Amino acid sequence: xxxxxxxxxxxxxxxxxxxxxxxxxxxxxxxxxxxxxxxxxxxxxxxxxxxxxxxxxxxxxxxxxxxxxxxxxxxxxxxxxxxxxxxxxxxxxxxxxxxxxxxxxxxxxxxxxxxxxxxxxxxxxxxxxxxxxxxxxxxxxxxxxxxxxxxxxxxxxxxxxxxxxxxxxxxxxxxxxxxxxxxxxxxxxxxxxxxxxxxxxxxxxxxxxxxxxxxxxxxxxxxxxxxxxxxxxxxxxxxxxxxxxxxxxxxxxxxxxxxxxxxxxxxxxxxxxxxxxxxxxxxxxxxxxxxxxxxxxxxxxxxxxxxxxxxxxxxxxxxxxxxxxxxxxxxxxxxxxxxxxxxxxxxxxxxxxxxxxxxxxxxxxxxxxxxxxxxxxxxxxxxxxxxxxxxxxxxxxxxxxxxxxxxxxxxxxxxxxxxxxxxxxxxxxxxxxxxxxxxxxxxxxxxxxxxxxxxxxxxxxxxx
Ligand SMILES: Cc1cc2nc3c(=O)[nH]c(=O)nc-3n(C[C@H](O)[C@H](O)[C@H](O)COP(=O)(O)OP(=O)(O)OC[C@H]3O[C@@H](n4cnc5c(N)ncnc54)[C@H](O)[C@@H]3O)c2cc1C
Numbered sequence: 001x002x003x004x005x006x007x008x009x010x011x012x013x014x015x016x017x018x019x020x021x022x023x024x025x026x027x028x029x030x031x032x033x034x035x036x037x038x039x040x041x042x043x044x045x046x047x048x049x050x051x052x053x054x055x056x057x058x059x060x061x062x063x064x065x066x067x068x069x070x071x072x073x074x075x076x077x078x079x080x081x082x083x084x085x086x087x088x089x090x091x092x093x094x095x096x097x098x099x100x101x102x103x104x105x106x107x108x109x110x111x112x113x114x115x116x117x118x119x120x121x122x123x124x125x126x127x128x129x130x131x132x133x134x135x136x137x138x139x140x141x142x143x144x145x146x147x148x149x150x151x152x153x154x155x156x157x158x159x160x161x162x163x164x165x166x167x168x169x170x171x172x173x174x175x176x177x178x179x180x181x182x183x184x185x186x187x188x189x190x191x192x193x194x195x196x197x198x199x200x201x202x203x204x205x206x207x208x209x210x211x212x213x214x215x216x217x218x219x220x221x222x223x224x225x226x227x228x229x230x231x232x233x234x235x236x237x238x239x240x241x242x243x244x245x246x247x248x249x250x251x252x253x254x255x256x257x258x259x260x261x262x263x264x265x266x267x268x269x270x271x272x273x274x275x276x277x278x279x280x281x282x283x284x285x286x287x288x289x290x291x292x293x294x295x296x297x298x299x300x301x302x303x304x305x306x307x308x309x310x311x312x313x314x315x316x317x318x319x320x321x322x323x324x325x326x327x328x329x330x331x332x333x334x335x336x337x338x339x340x341x342x343x344x345x346x347x348x349x350x351x352x353x354x355x356x357x358x359x360x361x362x363x364x365x366x367x368x369x370x371x372x373x374x375x376x377x378x379x380x381x382x383x384x385x386x387x388x389x390x391x392x393x394x395x396x397x398x399x400x401x402x403x404x405x406x407x408x409x410x411x412x413x414x415x416x417x418x419x420x421x422x423x424x425x426x427x428x429x430x431x432x433x434x435x436x437x438x439x440x441x442x443x444x445x446x447x448x449x450x451x452x453x454x455x456x457x458x459x460x461x462x463x464x
Contacts (some may be wrong), residue, residue: 007043007088014060019053019094021045030089033076034136035425036340042069042083049094051169051177051208057090058206059175067457068173070202072144073115075136077342078423080148080201080459087454092143095208098122106214107166107183112143112207129217131158135329143207149199151419153251153328156379157286158215160419161198168194169209173450181211196445201421202456204449220288221250222296223321226303226312227277231353233308234281238349238379241283244299245292250284252379253328256356259373259386260327266337267330270323272313281378282328284321334373334386341398343385344376345409346418352376352383359385359408366404367392382418399428406432422460430460 011020021027023043031039043066048054061068067087074081083089095111098119102108103126110119116137119130134140134152144150146168151160158164167181180194197205228234234254241249255263260276263269273280285296296314303309315321334340347355356374363370370391376383387401406416406429416429430439443461446453457463 010060010064010066011044011046011057015046015053015056019047019049019057021047026089029074030071030091031083033071033074033079033081034335035077035079035082035342035420035423037079037082037424040083040085042085042087042089044088046088046090047094048090048092051095051171054090054092054095054171054206054208055175055177057088057175058171058173061088061454062174062452065452065454068206068454069456069459070143070147070206072113072141072147073136073139074144075140076144076148076423077344077420078148078201078417079425080421080423080456081144082424082459084457087457090206092141092206092208095143096141099209101126101128101214102183103128105183106216108212108214109181109183109209110142110212111209112141112146114142116140116142116145123214123217127217127219128214130212131164131215132161135331142210142212146198146207146210147200147202148419148421151377151380151382153253153284153377155377155382156252157247157250162195164213165194165198165210166213167211168197168207170197170205170207172205173452173455178205181209183211185213199421201423201460203446203460204455206455218248218286218288221321222285222288222292223315223324224281224283224296224300224312225272225315225324225327226281226283226300227273227310228279228281228308229277229310231279233303234279234378235350236308237281237283237303240299240303241285244295245285245287248286249379250286251282252377253282254352254376254378255280255282255328256374258371259334259375262334262337262373263327263330267326267333269326269330271327272324273311277310282324328375331375331384331386338371338386339389341387341389341401342420343383343387343402343405343416344418344420345383345385345405346415347381347383347409347412348414349378349381351412352378352381355408355412355414356383358411359405362404362408363387363401367396367401370401377418380418398425402426402429424459427458427460427462
């Protein structure tokens with residue numbers, strides 16, 4: 001089963017021709033996600049417009065044992081949406097209706113292909129916000145974010161996608177429908193099946209709709225960018241902000257000198273300091289009336305006096321806050337300038353610097369020339385590391401570098417991925433985090449929901 005003719009024979013009698021694109025016609029952009037994995041042309045691309053069409057697609061694939069790769073906005077960094085050469089890709093991009101916004105219940109019902117930025121724009125007139133925000137907001141879709149359990153800068157305040165979900169509609173591998181779109185905050189009637197699909201990276205079912213929790217949007221926010229000499233001083237600031245503004249620290253991002261220098265080299269941003277400090281924090285506080293601003297200035301003033309904060313600026317306009325955020329969100333440009341090996345470990349917050357020092361030493365012993373950039377969502381213990389594989393000697397691979405970093409991580413009780421997921425890039429590393437018993441339970445769930453193993457084979461688990 002691998003010719004265009006066979007595929008046409010399967011799909012064209014059963015599906016509307018407008019939703020089927022056959023192999024050679026599949027545009028390049030569907031051949032891979034953002035992760036830099038090998039580009040693969042699927043046998044066909046299916047772009048259903050309704051849940052019923054998603055069901056029809058999966059029924060046909062199931063009958064013919066065809067591998068199926070769900071695709072959202074293709075911004076994933078783990079190769080999760082990379083097509084299968086002997087299978088089809090199903091893009092959710094045409095399921096992009098925002099069905100309902102309930103400003104009283106603080107709930108939205110959306111189709112899976114809704115782009116994050118479109119949801120944010122639709123919520124603005126209601127003075128509401130969605131709890132998860134990330135840099136590729138103009139492309140990533142709610143379904144992809146759910147399947148990846150995306151995090152981003154708001155996790156310190158609102159949690160990951162997992163915490164935003166009230167109900168899902170999911171099409172299972174055989175085309176049957178699990179409709180769980182209940183607009184309820186509490187429901188203890190049996191198992192919560194919704195959560196099983198969050199973070200499942202397209203291996204258990206295709207998410208077609210979601211009922212999501214919303215939050216009132218603060219009228220203002222306070223944004224600051226501060227320079228530090230030591231990690232201990234950064235931790236002290238995080239603690240002080242959380243005590244001063246309980247539940248209102250909306251972002252707390254830390255960037256180390258090498259990352260800041262890379263931004264200054266490659267991206268035309270306004271940098272607030274004359275020289276690059278050892279580390280810099282970018283934070284948002286939700287709210288920001290006069291009393292908040294005064295309390296923040298007093299808190300920071302004390303930090304300056306005691307020599308804990310070296311330099312800093314508070315945004316005085318939305319435009320200035322956006323310029324400061326541009327520094328942190330320049331990651332896409334840095335990716336473009338490097339041959340990135342991405343890491344996104346999760347660590348106990350106080351241990352982050354110790355882990356960095358040990359990981360740097362371990363890498364330097366083997367590859368003294370390998371550049372490493374560190375930044376991350378410190379408020380929730382999620383570090384990001386970019387290593388530039390262009391500096392690896394011939395014969396050494398990304399997996400060799402991964403093995404070094406993960407060996408250090410094990411000593412910290414960390415997780416190999418806080419956000420990006422396992423996808424295809426980290427399949428070999430799954431055993432670093434998960435015990436034999438956990439792996440067996442995960443495989444049992446997979447076998448129960450997708451007995452033929454057609455959903456995203458080779459992702460999360462090695463292909464069988
Ligand atoms: C510059 C940059 C910055 C980023 N910053 C962050 C960040 O701060 N936090 C973060 O968490 N991530 C971040 N990411 C990673 C990425 O944006 C997120 O993982 C995002 O949630 C992926 O959404 P997507 O729609 O692009 O999904 P895709 O990349 O298309 O797919 C992701 C996974 O979900 C599956 N999938 C997609 N749609 C569905 C569906 N409807 N049903 C079932 N499975 C589906 C795919 O098969 C794949 O396994 C960043 C990426 C880039 C390029």
